[in-house]
Amino acid sequence: MKEKNFLIYTNDPIQTKHLGAFLGKVGHEGIVICLEGDLGAGKTTLTQGLAASLHCGSASSPTFNLMNIYEGDVPIYHFDLYRLNSEDDLYEIGFYEYVQEDGEIIIIEWPDRFPSSIPEDNLYIKIYEQENNRRKITVTLNGTKYQNQYEELKKLCQSLQ
Structure with a gap:
């Protein structure tokens, strides 16, 4: 299957949160979302928009907890792989059990640390920091399971441009 992706830009944190809200709208029946970007790129800001859209309260970076769980309309399991050293650490935090579930939203920050452990x-979503709070964001569909969510997200994102 040919890789599918699209590019969007957000001009400030509010638009980045709107992208997160769009992800909540399309992923409310369960989805795996990988977030890659440098420290401070906007991964947590995007997650905050997603969590707020699903009435999950305030989301924060799970860097020191490794995983946060947000309860709301849909459970969100938010992993941060930045501080992990090996795939053994993924087993210890129950990563593989969570990512095999359906019906939840799984957010994985720093998926590039363990690419072979990420669900196919x-x-x-890769976020590139630019000048003046502007973000260049690529959204790539991997596999076919989330094809409909990808297409719906692509349409919703046209309003950010």
């Missing part, structure tokens, strides 16, 4: 089906 996912929406892979």
Whole structure:
């Protein structure tokens, strides 16, 4: 299957949160979302928009907890792989059990640390920091499971441009 992706830009944190809200709208029945980007790129800001859209309260970076769980309309399991050293660490935090579940939203920050451990089906979002809070964001569909969510997200994102 040919890789599918699209590019969007957000001009400020509010638009980045709107992208997160769009992800909540399309992923409310369960989805795996991978977030890649440098420290401070906007991964947590995007997650905050997603969590707020699903009435999950305030989301924060799970860097020191390794995983946060947000309860709301849909459970969100938010992993941060930055501080992990090996795939053994993934087993210890129950990563593989969570990512095999359906019906939840799984957010994986720093998926590039353990690419072979990431589910084949996912929406892979890479955030590039630019000047003046502007973000260049690529959204890539991996696999076919989330094809409909990808297409719906692509349409919703046209309003950010």
